[in-house]
Amino acid sequence: MKVVKEEYDMLIRESFEHILEVMFEQKNAKDEIKLLPALPAAEKREIAILIQLTEGVEGKIILTCSLSTANRIAKALSPDFFEEGLSFEDQKEVFKDSLGELMNILAGKIAYHFQRKYGTTRITTPTIVSGNQLKITVYENNALNAVIEFAYGIVDIILTLN
Numbered sequence: 001m002k003v004v005k006e007e008y009d010m011l012i013r014e015s016f017e018h019i020l021e022v023m024f025e026q027k028n029a030k031d032e033i034k035l036l037p038a039l040p041a042a043e044k045r046e047i048a049i050l051i052q053l054t055e056g057v058e059g060k061i062i063l064t065c066s067l068s069t070a071n072r073i074a075k076a077l078s079p080d081f082f083e084e085g086l087s088f089e090d091q092k093e094v095f096k097d098s099l100g101e102l103m104n105i106l107a108g109k110i111a112y113h114f115q116r117k118y119g120t121t122r123i124t125t126p127t128i129v130s131g132n133q134l135k136i137t138v139y140e141n142n143a144l145n146a147v148i149e150f151a152y153g154i155v156d157i158i159l160t161l162n
Contacts, residue, residue: 015105034148036149043154046130046131046132049062053107061103077102142162
């Protein structure tokens, strides 16, 4: 199975339009999303979220972003995220839950797209990794990426297919 860059960019853009409309309740989501030709050199990668596609289509979806982008997303999805009195452990859980939910919706839209074309495709539970200046290198030759700039920052979404 081969997915071309144009199809992937369209799929990611549509997915983020849906995410903005549903999760962030923005009515003109199309105006808020910009596809970038590449990840800006100064953009930090400190958070990576991984979901695997299984059954009909097998592969991985990896979303990377800076910690500040991840914090803005979590705060927008859970306004009480930075509420005083919330323990650090509770804040950490809200942070993970918010990012996991964003990735579930993104991966679900991608899996649904593939399911219509190739049959049942499922997604796994998201795995969230953090670190300083993460570098994600994908060695499989079927890797595609889309860099999205939206109101909360810049995210890089990598798709690999087995």
